[in-house]
Amino acid sequence: xxxxxxxxxxxPSPQKALELAEExxxxxxxxxxxxxxFISSGPDVVRKLRATGAKVFLDLKLHDIPNTVAxxxxxxxxxxxxxxxxxxxxxxxxxxxxxxxxxxxxAMLRADPLLVLAVTVLTSMDDGxxxxxxxxxxxxxxxxxxAKLATVAGLRGLVCSPQEIEMLRAELGDDIQLVTPxxxxxxxxxxxxxxxxxxxxxxxxxxxxxxxxxxxTGAADPKAAAIGILHSINPELVPEGERREPIPEIVDCAECxxxxxxxxxEQATGRYHCPHCDxxxxxxxx
Numbered sequence: 001x002x003x004x005x006x007x008x009x010x011x012p013s014p015q016k017a018l019e020l021a022e023e024x025x026x027x028x029x030x031x032x033x034x035x036x037x038f039i040s041s042g043p044d045v046v047r048k049l050r051a052t053g054a055k056v057f058l059d060l061k062l063h064d065i066p067n068t069v070a071x072x073x074x075x076x077x078x079x080x081x082x083x084x085x086x087x088x089x090x091x092x093x094x095x096x097x098x099x100x101x102x103x104x105x106x107a108m109l110r111a112d113p114l115l116v117l118a119v120t121v122l123t124s125m126d127d128g129x130x131x132x133x134x135x136x137x138x139x140x141x142x143x144x145x146x147a148k149l150a151t152v153a154g155l156r157g158l159v160c161s162p163q164e165i166e167m168l169r170a171e172l173g174d175d176i177q178l179v180t181p182x183x184x185x186x187x188x189x190x191x192x193x194x195x196x197x198x199x200x201x202x203x204x205x206x207x208x209x210x211x212x213x214x215x216x217t218g219a220a221d222p223k224a225a226a227i228g229i230l231h232s233i234n235p236e237l238v239p240e241g242e243r244r245e246p247i248p249e250i251v252d253c254a255e256c257x258x259x260x261x262x263x264x265x266e267q268a269t270g271r272y273h274c275p276h277c278d279x280x281x282x283x284x285x286x
Contacts, residue, residue, distance in 0.1 A: 031049055056082060070100070151176065184198065
């Protein structure tokens with residue numbers, strides 16, 4: 001199993017993003033560069049990430065006339081990114097232009113074509129939001145409608161909520177690559193995401209890639225958070241030098257001796273914050 005974690009570098013500072021990427025590179029499959037980082041830093045941040053050997057997902061959600069989107073995909077190919085996004089609502093002609101541009105430019109460069117991913121319905125949206133836009137039906141119906149549109153246009157990948165994975169697998173088969181934001185460990189609040197799932201649940205449902213931002217980048221220890229998430233998916237994904245036997249779910253705090261329940265990240269890393277004594281604690285064995 002390949003490492004499915006894509007860390008969303010949704011940070012205002014390129015220096016911070018690059019430092020975090022260097023720390024996390026052995027623990028994740030790729031890094032996502034979105035609008036905030038790309039607009040503030042430009043293509044140079046992508047070049048620097050690629051120079052480290054990291055895979056890059058350029059998430060700009062392109063939505064324009066077909067010729068403009070095709071040229072943007074060519075530029076993304078020239079940057080050396082592995083994935084980029086377009087809005088499925090741009091229509092068949094725009095989607096096909098993006099996919100064709102990816103293949104044609106890759107052939108010129110004698111490289112593999114980047115994966116053009118169609119964004120269906122944003123994970124921050126629910127049925128009420130969709131109704132505000134005048135969309136007929138519910139979110140799942142709209143996701144399936146747009147997903148089928150994208151596959152007819154030749155796209156090989158989709159961005160969708162993890163809650164739509166099983167439906168899309170049943171309708172579209174196993175060949176389509178499914179990239180899923182809206183991933184939250186059980187103990188992390190959903191923030192502005194409305195259709196969420198835990199990492200292990202999403203992989204079990206059939207996701208290929210998990211986009212995870214704040215649960216890792218906003219953690220007190222991002223490396224420990226990434227290790228904990230990997231362990232919750234499959235302990236064998238954790239690099240050998242970072243592996244340790246998970247501690248029990250229920251422990252007595254090493255500082256105050258009060259009992260507390262740990263999440264998967266805390267069990268895997270042996271580090272936790274005790275709500276009783278308000279201290280960050282490293283569990284000692286033996």
